[in-house]
Amino acid sequence: MNNRDQILAAVKANQPDLTPLPELDSFFQGQETALIEKFTQVLNGIGGKVTVVADVEEIISILKASYPLDQTRVISPLSSMQEIANNNIDNHDPHALENVELAILPAHFAVAENGACWLDESILPDRVLPFITQHLILIVNKVDVLPTMHHAYEKIGNEQYGYGAFIAGPSKTADIEQSLVLGAHGARSLWVFLA
């Protein structure tokens, strides 16, 4: 027998009698209703920023006022952002993204209980982009703030992505004497716009 078959045979011989899986329905009940407030409060608490805007134009004017956009590389796959960003990326070489200062990305939805946003490969120009960029902007539809992770996975369902990630706040570490430092290896800041 090869390794695989030996391991599987040992598992089969040693595993106990079958026990049932639990019901998860109860976790969908009695959850937060002030979703935008909760999401904002939680994401602020973990170092992210949230701004509720009326429309895309408002995002553009806020970003123009906040970053020296004409001096830095700004990437976005969103056609609505083409005034301040471009989508010129080499899909075959993620290393070419190393000088990206700002990435403006859509997210499928946000989660109120933990401040996370979900993005999968269908809306990501490159897997490494939200990590390698110095600063990250995510845009989420106001109506897509879900209460909990249970609702999140219900929404993801059987989606066949190659890669997807929950992103909750800027990259951070507290490895040196438990002092919190933002900007470990991923984006130094995260700003979520609820449009």
Add this chain to the structure above:
Amino acid sequence: MKILDHAERADIFNEDEKRVDWHDETLWWIRQKRDKSAHQIPEWENLRNAASAIKSNTLSNLHDYLLEFEKNALQNGVIIHWAADAKEHNEIVYRLLKEKGINKMVKSKSMLTEECHLNEYLEHNGIEVIDSDLGERIVQLAKEPPSHIVLPCIHKKKEEIGELFHEHLGTPKGNADPQLLTEAARVHLRDTFLTRKAALTGVNFAVAETGEIVICTNEGNADMGAHLADIHIACMGIEKIIPKREHLSIFLRLLARSATGQPITTYSSHFAKPRDGKELHIILVDNGRTRQLGREEFRNSLKCIRCGACMNTCPVYRRSGGHSYHNAIAGPIGAILAPNLDMKQYADLPFASTLCGSCSNVCPVKIDIHDQLYKWRQVLVKEGYTSTAKQVAMKTMATTLSSPSLYKLAGKAARTTLKYAPFMVNNKFNAWYLQRDMPKVPQSSFGEWYKINRKNNEQ
């Protein structure tokens, strides 16, 4: 060379009393953050019950789930490897690198590779490994193992880290500012991420239903490594399987809250398929796990999701430090996993506990950790792995406690000694006396007192 046991290593850690106090208080502070976070979730106990039940089901059907995971991962274009033990695991990693002519690799946190001593093996074979988690990089530069599964350098003071970074990364001498040191590591490791063709990561969860793996980090180092490399090798113990994608909701709600009190880690990345033109390899490792699965009393230890909550709360861990456990995984969970790997080498670990039960109370998957510590003690004594002194002491204790007349005699002897000849016990040969005062001697035993007072009452 004699291998120092937990108590001897704890003695060394305790030489610096200030550091022990800092270590103790810092971990307790993290435990309190965990409490605060957990108490905000009214259904917390239901989450723990659900997590434990999902893991029970997983263990009871692991054979089929492993096959399902393999089938789905293969369909996703992932390459699957099976390793019976640490040696095979290390050899697979080396072979994959060698086939591609790669001699430098970046690695994110993986306790499994610590368990397998992968870094030493690869370095011995001429492969340079750079750990990218900041805490792991720090202990790697210090040539030490991690002392905590979530906080690898929790035993180090920032001044020592400043000194290490000055030596290796050229930061200004005497500067121990965490912000500056983290920035220096960011710059140094960014260059590493951009130049490595191979990245190795651990795995937090592997979903049988979809064949995807989930990796959680706060720093983003697993993603930076994996997305920039030609080949991503992910290593996992076979117990990391969970049945369905929807079960991730339960575990991701529990993991970071239990670990550090965060609502979720910054990044929870789901890898299902390799990038176009790149390779994703997953190594499924047994290394004693099937044996533990067969030990009815200890199989629940395989439910562990590596949050570290049991360490942060443990009064012994907080005051003895992770290195005193001389095992890749320290603390209460390490003490019930290690004897399965080698009873002789780790016979001391189940005794490094007060059996207070705090570990079991905070465990997000409800492992009966303190019960298992107690049960391991019985197995280890029975199998003859404990010291002769301990065995003699336990036997004498058992004989004394089972005989009323011997018990009375022993009590009287102890009271007389403490009263008239305290120097017999108040000396350096009595380990109990070293950090404590001996108790005040009562006038009589309870038995004697009861006899007199019972008589008084009856009169």
